[in-house]
Amino acid sequence: MNKVKLKYDPNLSIKENAAMCGVSESAVRKYIRTNGIDRNYDNKVAKKRAILTLKEENPSISLAEMAHRLGYSVNTIRKYLQMDLGQSKITTSKVSTFDLSNKKFIIKSVSDDQTEILMNILRLYVHKDTFDCDLTFSKGVFYQHISMPKLKFDKYPLKKDVLPLEKVEDIKDASLHSIVIDLPFIVKDYKSAQTSMIAQRFNYFSSVKELYETNTSMISLAFRKLHKNGFLIMKTMDFVFGSSQHWVGNFVQNTANEIGFVLYDTFILVSRTKILTTKGEKQHFARKYHSYFFVFRKGKKHK
Numbered sequence: 001m002n003k004v005k006l007k008y009d010p011n012l013s014i015k016e017n018a019a020m021c022g023v024s025e026s027a028v029r030k031y032i033r034t035n036g037i038d039r040n041y042d043n044k045v046a047k048k049r050a051i052l053t054l055k056e057e058n059p060s061i062s063l064a065e066m067a068h069r070l071g072y073s074v075n076t077i078r079k080y081l082q083m084d085l086g087q088s089k090i091t092t093s094k095v096s097t098f099d100l101s102n103k104k105f106i107i108k109s110v111s112d113d114q115t116e117i118l119m120n121i122l123r124l125y126v127h128k129d130t131f132d133c134d135l136t137f138s139k140g141v142f143y144q145h146i147s148m149p150k151l152k153f154d155k156y157p158l159k160k161d162v163l164p165l166e167k168v169e170d171i172k173d174a175s176l177h178s179i180v181i182d183l184p185f186i187v188k189d190y191k192s193a194q195t196s197m198i199a200q201r202f203n204y205f206s207s208v209k210e211l212y213e214t215n216t217s218m219i220s221l222a223f224r225k226l227h228k229n230g231f232l233i234m235k236t237m238d239f240v241f242g243s244s245q246h247w248v249g250n251f252v253q254n255t256a257n258e259i260g261f262v263l264y265d266t267f268i269l270v271s272r273t274k275i276l277t278t279k280g281e282k283q284h285f286a287r288k289y290h291s292y293f294f295v296f297r298k299g300k301k302h303k
């Protein structure tokens with residue numbers, strides 16, 4: 001495809017892919033054709049993954065209930081539970097986007113596009129078209145090309161359908177499959193916050209202590225609300241305050257680990273737009289040009 005950065009998601013229908021990328025359905029079909037993608041095989045893998053994820057979340061669920069929730073027949077559910085898709089049954093020259101031995105579809109740890117990272121996390125780990133819950137929804141920039149999560153919260157809600165953070169307590173403990181957290185990474189004292197354009201109250205902490213304490217309490221909250229094997233996706237960034245480096249990424253990893261999460265993956269978002277200013281001062285540290293998306297899993301060691 002000429003220059004169209006199409007983020008094809010094999011879990012979605014052609015129509016959904018078109019809507020997500022803001023292109024026509026025929027553009028998606030052309031992308032599938034030009035890249036020789038085996039849509040049939042991809043559909044089977046996506047279906048099997050959805051079935052296995054539901055079963056993993058609800059180990060004692062009946063076939064009938066699975067059929068009801070996923071909109072397939074009981075026979076289809078039974079067939080897919082038994083089906084071995086471990087080996088590609090592709091006999092043509094077509095390729096599967098789930099086939100990670102194909103260079104073109106390999107999921108990389110670095111990107112300059114956060115939508116790509118979020119979609120890759122959904123594809124590689126969550127196996128759904130979106131996350132269950134976002135605890136720091138804000139304006140929902142994460143969901144410009146991804147379906148909205150059913151549960152949206154924020155400490156300072158900006159939108160009508162976003163609930164105040166306290167309402168998370170209404171959700172049953174150990175019931176969610178995936179949670180997203182994206183806390184501010186700016187610390188400002190009151191005076192400088194008054195004059196700063198970007199540091200509105202909801203986008204900064206008033207002390208480094210508040211930043212660390214909030215990170216800890218939010219990770220604990222996510223741990224409580226996720227079911228066993230559930231995923232926490234946490235965006236964070238290291239920063240410099242005063243003349244000290246704050247390795248928030250390390251802090252988040254260690255804290256999550258102490259609470260009971262296992263780090264499954266790290267994605268690095270490289271900044272495209274950061275403006276480089278020098279103010280004529282001597283440089284002390286490398287200018288931060290990246291943030292992290294950590295994928296944690298509740299209490300399950302990575303194979």
Ligand SMILES: C[S@@+](CC[C@H](N)C(=O)[O-])C[C@H]1O[C@@H](n2cnc3c(N)ncnc32)[C@H](O)[C@@H]1O
Pocket residue numbers: 136137138139140141142143154155156157165182183184201202203204214
């Ligand atoms: C960087 S924004 C999140 C942006 C969001 N991911 C999006 O796609 O638009 C950080 C969010 O953290 C929330 N926040 C600020 N202070 C907080 C605190 N002490 N506890 C919990 N959330 C807080 C803010 O209200 C804000 O919505």
